[in-house]
Amino acid sequence: MSRIEEALEKAVKSRSAGKNHNGRIKPASQAEMTSAPPGEIFTPPLGAISVNSPTLVAATAPQSSIAEEYRKLKEMVIKLTRTDQTKNTLMVTSAMVGEGKTTTSLNLAISLAQEFDHTVLLIDADLRKPSVEKYLDLSAKPGLTDCLLDNVEIQKVLLKTGIGRLMILPAGRITSNPGALFSSNKMSSLITEIKHRYADRYVIIDTPPVLPFAETRTMSRIVDGVIVVVKDGLCAPEDVKEALDAMHGANILGLVYNQAAFDAMSSSYAYYYNNNYYASSDQR
Secondary structure (H helix, E strand, C coil): CCHHHHHHHHHHHHHHHCECCCCCECCCCHHHHHCCCCCCCECCCCCCCCCCCCCCHHHHCCCCHHHHHHHHHHHHHHHHHCCCCCCCEEEEEECCCCCCHHHHHHHHHHHHHCCCCCCEEEEECCCCCCCHHHHCCCCCCCCHHHHHHHCCCHHHCCEECCCCCEEEECCCCCCCCHHHHHCCHHHHHHHHHHHHHCCCCEEEEECCCCCCCCHHHHHHCCCCEEEEEEECCCCCHHHHHHHHHHCCCCCEEEEEEECCCHHHCCHHHHHHHHCCCCCCCCCC
């Protein structure tokens, strides 16, 4: 019997096994319908995640001036990585705590995922203070720490958001020594695995700030590019310089100047924004 004949016979037996005595295909049992196969991406039961945080303007106010700034950031990231498709892992950090790195990570990820051509995986790697789930109003879920500590497969803890092509790898359960876990060889290996397994998508990693914690510096030299968020009025220039020096050897893609006052913008930008440039024609 040829291989083709063997394949056809196997297919007939497979179809026969799925039929009842009337020759009809048997409906899947309730257990079969609700039990996801291994490796299945978790999908929220109600579909897309509802984004309510006013800081996630890329989703809640896409026509706002701030959302436009995130789209500019997205375009810059695409421009900087377009020439080499292997540059798909991007780390977002800051010098100090409270500069807006998580909101920048989320808004950048959403902006990228809203385009047809880009699938995005956002990793909440700030194991000291995970915040992505809080911004998306999600309850605690297994995630990164479970992969590192219990060898849980990545596919089993990915969260499909329904926001464009955005998936989340949550931080996972709280651990007593997040710094050691973050800087471990296992973490480096996991990021390398993710980079190559999901080579067709952007991987954005939200990490702890640089100056208070040492572990972020190691990660900066593993990823393909680093974006540093600087909050207006919070971080002194010497702090930014110290953070950049601490990540010596990393590929710093640029700085995001966060929460800058409008009066610091050019007059032409201010004109458009203050006159609701993006409002509908009957509102202008």
